[in-house]
Amino acid sequence: MKPFALYHIGFNRQDLGESPPRMALLCGDPERSRQIAEETPGVTLLKTLSLQRGLNSYLVRLANDRPLLIATSGMGGPSLSIVVNELYQVGIRQMVRVGTCGAIADNITTGSVVISQAALCRQGAAEDIAPLEYPAAADPFLTVALVEAARTLDIPWHLGITASVDTFYEGQERSQSSANPRLLRRLQGITEEYRQLNILNYEMEAGTLFKMSGVYGFAAACICAVLADRSRSEKVEIEKKEQAIQGAIQVALHMALRQR
Numbered sequence: 001m002k003p004f005a006l007y008h009i010g011f012n013r014q015d016l017g018e019s020p021p022r023m024a025l026l027c028g029d030p031e032r033s034r035q036i037a038e039e040t041p042g043v044t045l046l047k048t049l050s051l052q053r054g055l056n057s058y059l060v061r062l063a064n065d066r067p068l069l070i071a072t073s074g075m076g077g078p079s080l081s082i083v084v085n086e087l088y089q090v091g092i093r094q095m096v097r098v099g100t101c102g103a104i105a106d107n108i109t110t111g112s113v114v115i116s117q118a119a120l121c122r123q124g125a126a127e128d129i130a131p132l133e134y135p136a137a138a139d140p141f142l143t144v145a146l147v148e149a150a151r152t153l154d155i156p157w158h159l160g161i162t163a164s165v166d167t168f169y170e171g172q173e174r175s176q177s178s179a180n181p182r183l184l185r186r187l188q189g190i191t192e193e194y195r196q197l198n199i200l201n202y203e204m205e206a207g208t209l210f211k212m213s214g215v216y217g218f219a220a221a222c223i224c225a226v227l228a229d230r231s232r233s234e235k236v237e238i239e240k241k242e243q244a245i246q247g248a249i250q251v252a253l254h255m256a257l258r259q260r
């Protein structure tokens with residue numbers, strides 16, 4: 001490991017150069033981070049910063065010559081909280097999650113994107129950061145910028161409240177596709193309850209990210225590609241994955257290009 005690198009992310013402020021980025025795109029999946037950095041037209045890879053622990057991070061340049069950090073949060077609030085803490089320490093002040101999700105609202109189909117204005121935060125890690133009742137809200141400016149980018153690119157989008165939970169199976173009321181078909185009573189029917197509360201989608205990081213942004217004082221936003229349609233099935237539609245993720249990536253990059 002390089003000297004003085006932040007322990008988990010594996011790089012430090014100096015590694016970001018003389019004109020360091022203020023914004024990071026944050027993916028749960030390291031392969032998505034690599035794909036953005038190495039295979040996306042308009043993105044020039046300047047440096048692979050670290051591949052430590054699968055928390056792949058890359059310094060890139062956009063077509064307007066602005067630097068951007070592409071980083072990996074890992075899955076769930078605990079991993080994300082470590083990465084976000086260390087990204088803040090190296091000077092990142094805008095963090096945009098580019099993730100995947102399952103649709104709860106019955107008008108949302110796979111292949112579209114959901115932009116989160118806030119999160120219902122049912123996440124244990126977030127309780128170490130702020131009280132339960134602390135708001136998990138996205139930055140309004142970045143959020144509107146994501147919506148404008150989706151509109152411009154004509155990618156089907158939805159804006160609303162996201163449910164951020166700690167587990168993919170039990171917490172998202174999966175029983176048929178889970179090793180454990182017996183759900184706790186409090187989780188039986190939770191998806192329909194959320195639907196009635198006008199919650200759009202399930203994912204596993206935004207709530208913790210948003211609470212951290214409020215407490216630390218940085219701007220956060222979240223866009224997720226919809227891979228599962230929970231009104232119809234528990235399954236992730238693998239055949240839609242690439243196209244849906246490409247949509248979310250393109251929207252996030254379009255937004256990043258237009259930041260002042």
Ligand SMILES: O=P(O)(O)O[C@H]1O[C@H](CO)[C@@H](O)[C@H]1O
Binds near residue numbers: 029205
């Ligand atoms: O695709 P990513 O960004 O990892 O996001 C979603 O996918 C994972 C579960 O499959 C969780 O991390 C969830 O939030």
Ligand SMILES: O=c1cc[nH]c(=O)[nH]1
Binds near residue numbers: 103202227
């Ligand atoms: O259904 C899904 C799909 C992706 N990510 C989630 O957390 N849930």
